[in-house]
Amino acid sequence: MVVDDNQTNCAMLQKQLKAWNLEPYIVNSGVEALRIINQNRQLGIAFDLAILDMQMPGMNGLELAELIRQLPSCAHIKLVMASSHYANQWPEEIKNTFDYCLRKPLRQSILREVLSGILQGPKFSKAEHAAQDAQQQRALLQIEQEKKQASLKRILVVEDNTVNQMVAVKLLQKFGYQSQVAHNGKEGVEAFNAESFDLILMDCQMPIMDGYVATATIRQSHAKQIPIIGLTANAMEGDREKCLQSGMNDYLSKPIDIEKLKEILAKWA
Incomplete structure (x- = not known):
């Protein structure tokens, strides 16, 4: 599931996830996400992963994640935070709630590596998380340099x-x-x-x-x-x-x- 109120971000993620043989459900708010989760539970379908935007009207990504964690039907779901809100470091409550945190703009190569690791293996260790975070920081710096040239x-x-x-x-x-x-x-x-x-x-x-x-x-x-x-x-x-x-x-x-x-x-x- 992708939860983001930005239609363009959703469209881009949907194409990427389909290209990687994943089945994306796109929703635009926390309330709608909870409704879809409950609707699928009644059909015996559980989500494997959710990518949540942080800044959304009504219910932000952290609030939604905390509610999802309380649902028995989501006991095994993996949660990924995707946000440009935190420039330097992630707050502890976010790191403790999510399996992984990604900074926007999302790099396709990093996103694929992270999702592959989360879906195929155990939760990332703190050392791996720090290494990936440093890689994201370098990638974002490169993007900013390229933007200045362009x-x-x-x-x-x-x-x-x-x-x-x-x-x-x-x-x-x-x-x-x-x-x-x-x-x-x-x-x-x-x-x-x-x-x-x-x-x-x-x-x-x-x-x-x-x-x-x-x-x-x-x-x-x-x-x-x-x-x-x-x-x-x-x-x-x-x-x-x-x-x-x-x-x-x-x-x-x-x-x-x-x-x-x-x-x-x-x-x-």
Whole structure:
């Protein structure tokens, strides 16, 4: 179970957990989480793990965890705190209540390692917890350094799907980039002609004007040869060649893999 009032965070976690062959239940409040736990108990289903956000309206993550610990149906559940609220160290009451604590923004590699350890083995020792916490601190420091380097970069996101727009903007913000959204290829070309950008994320399949035509139109101008990264949901053989033939520099398949997006941005932006 993932309990977080931020829809974008939930969507990202849901995709990651499904990719790791886990079955995520997404809820947006502590009250809803308790209702779902009770509903599943009546069906004879128990949760193995819950990832709880700390800062939520009505009931925070610690309060929810303390209630979950009192439920007989959750005697074996593993609890993970995910929060950006505590910058330096976790309060003792949180460390005593949760099996593990993770700082946001969540690093995909660290999250996978932690969940694998929790679900497959015994509770982490204090030494292992401290080592992982130090690793998170180093990773967060690296993120902050990368954000400083990226803060002046502007990226145009050309995408017609509202959810995909939200995810892309959120990820770019997380990496420290500024972004602007265009809802189709025609709007993308107009935005490119009107303003200055350092990179374009271009969806390939859009109404009015698709990404291939939009890219070719941009390439026909004598403006700066801006890097254009194609976004395709098909992931079919030949997609990369089609993107490159239209004038794109590279491409990403959807749903977007966070680490691959980061690599693409580092390479081209």
